[in-house]
Structures are given as C-alpha cells and as structure tokens.
Amino acid sequence: MLSFKDRIVLITGASRGIGAAAAVKFAQAGAAGIVIHYHTQRAAAMEVASEVRRLGAASLVLAADAADQGQARALVDHTLEHFGRLDTLVANAGVWPAQDVPVTELEEAQFDRTIRTNLYGVYYLCKRAAQVFVRQRRGNIVIVGSTAGQRGEAGHSDYAASKGAISSFTKSLASELGRFNINVNCVAPGWVDTDMSAAALRTDPTELLKITEAIPLGRVASAEDVAGPILFLASDLARHITGEVLNVNGGSVLCG
Numbered sequence: 001m002l003s004f005k006d007r008i009v010l011i012t013g014a015s016r017g018i019g020a021a022a023a024v025k026f027a028q029a030g031a032a033g034i035v036i037h038y039h040t041q042r043a044a045a046m047e048v049a050s051e052v053r054r055l056g057a058a059s060l061v062l063a064a065d066a067a068d069q070g071q072a073r074a075l076v077d078h079t080l081e082h083f084g085r086l087d088t089l090v091a092n093a094g095v096w097p098a099q100d101v102p103v104t105e106l107e108e109a110q111f112d113r114t115i116r117t118n119l120y121g122v123y124y125l126c127k128r129a130a131q132v133f134v135r136q137r138r139g140n141i142v143i144v145g146s147t148a149g150q151r152g153e154a155g156h157s158d159y160a161a162s163k164g165a166i167s168s169f170t171k172s173l174a175s176e177l178g179r180f181n182i183n184v185n186c187v188a189p190g191w192v193d194t195d196m197s198a199a200a201l202r203t204d205p206t207e208l209l210k211i212t213e214a215i216p217l218g219r220v221a222s223a224e225d226v227a228g229p230i231l232f233l234a235s236d237l238a239r240h241i242t243g244e245v246l247n248v249n250g251g252s253v254l255c256g
C-alpha cells in the first residue's frame with residue numbers, strides 16, 4: 001500500500017502546479033506533515049496548506065528563493081525545527097523561460113538565471129537534505145526534471161541544459177547515497193498543463209493540437225498525472241528503485 005504515515009515531506013514550488021498537486025496527494029496518502037514552499041505566491045501557498053490540513057496532515061508554509069544557498073538551506077533547517085524530522089524532499093521548483101530564444105541570441109543573464117534556479121537550487125537543497133538523511137541513515141529525494149533534459153529543446157537550450165544536468169545529478173547522488181539507505185530519483189515530465197506552460201498550451205489552439213498530436217497517449221498531462229509518479233518514487237513501493245529517471249510524458253520521448 002502506498003502510505004506516508006508519520007512522514008514529513010518538504011516540497012518546493014508547492015503553491016501551484018505540480019508541487020501543489022503533490023502536496024495534496026501526499027496529504028491524501030496520510031503524510032503527517034507537509035512543508036509547502038513558495039517563492040512569491042503566499043496566498044496560493046496558504047490555500048494549499050489549508051487543503052492539506054483539511055485532509056488531516058499538518059502543514060508549514062515557508063518562503064524562499066531556491067536559487068539562494070542560504071535560503072534553500074534554511075528551508076530544510078526550519079522544517080527540522082518545526083517538525084523535528086524530514087523524510088522526503090521533493091525538489092520541484094523550476095523556471096522555463098517561455099519565449100523561444102535561439103542560442104545565437106541567448107543572453108548570459110537568462111542562461112544564468114535558469115541554471116541558477118533549476119540546477120543550483122536543486123543542488124543547494126539536496127546537499128542540505130542529504131546531510132540530514134546521512135545522519136539519520138534514511139531518506140528519500142525526488143527531483144523534477146524534464147523531457148527537455150533528455151532530448152534537448154530547440155529555443156530553450158538554457159532550460160534543457162539545466163534539466164539534463166538534473167538527470168546526471170540524480171544518478172550521481174543515487175550511487176553516492178545508496179549505502180546510507182537514501183533513494184534519489186527523478187521524474188521527467190513532458191508537457192504538463194500548468195501556469196509554466198500556459199503560453200504554449202492555453203493561448204493558441206493550433207499549437208495545442210500540434211503538441212497533443214505528438215503525444216502517443218493523445219493528451220497533455222495534468223499536474224496530478226505527474227504528482228502520482230512523484231509519490232510512487234517517494235514511497236516504500238519504490239524502495240529498490242534509485243537513480244531512475246521516470247518518463248511521465250504520454251509516450252512522447254522514450255528514453256531513460
């Protein structure tokens with residue numbers, strides 16, 4: 001059975017989208033406490049927290065810029081101060097600059113911002129969480145990557161590079177931390193209908209049709225479609241899985 005009874009879960013970027021859907025699912029699966037991290041949208045984070053509490057889990061709402069090492073570290077430390085433990089980290093926060101920019105035009109400032117949020121942000125969090133997990137000889141990390149990291153994405157080389165690095169970061173941590181009973185896995189979504197992809201999915205029906213036709217299952221994922229696999233990888237059902245990059249893309253990109 002998939003159960004998170006007694007577990008404390010920290011989810012970054014949980015005020016909306018995939019992170020918010022995961023927070024609700026962890027609460028439904030019996031998690032004892034859920035840390036809902038947000039960047040700027042406090043009101044939305046508070047709504048997720050109230051839904052989580054309605055489902056019977058304790059909640060803690062924390063703000064941080066994940067791209068700042070001190071703030072990322074404080075997220076883990078405040079979780080420990082409040083709940084006394086941390087069992088699962090879901091490193092989900094990320095940015096996808098929506099506009100297509102060819103590499104010939106790509107400004108260093110954008111490249112830097114994307115890598116800083118999507119890669120450094122994950123490194124900061126995983127480093128601090130791993131210190132805690134190694135001490136307690138137990139822990140679970142799920143990182144949200146992307147199909148872009150597996151096959152590249154024209155016009156989004158900054159994003160694809162950041163997510164490609166996430167796959168190898170996941171595998172490195174898995175081989176390094178396995179002996180401490182720590183699982184590290186990655187979920188790699190294709191198109192997901194969230195605020196991040198709204199410019200591509202919600203403005204032009206022709207573009208949406210083109211995207212949908214390239215997906216064998218014939219639909220764009222919902223945030224819940226991605227949250228389920230995150231829970232699976234964080235659960236005891238997946239206790240012998242580590243270093244995995246799990247495709248959640250409707251069959252559009254079939255590689256590990």
Ligand code: NAD
Pocket residue numbers: 012013014015016017018019038039040041064065066067092093094095096117144145146147188189190191192193194195196197223
């Ligand atoms: P979203 O934009 O709704 O969520 C992203 C979250 O990350 C937001 O809560 C945002 O506040 C947070 N965030 C961004 N920059 C931050 C920063 N500097 N510090 C702290 N938090 C920050 O989009 P989503 O689709 O829910 O994205 C979640 C994850 O899924 C991301 O890592 C994204 O790259 C990945 N993903 C999304 C899609 C898609 O099509 N939506 C596809 C593949 C992968």
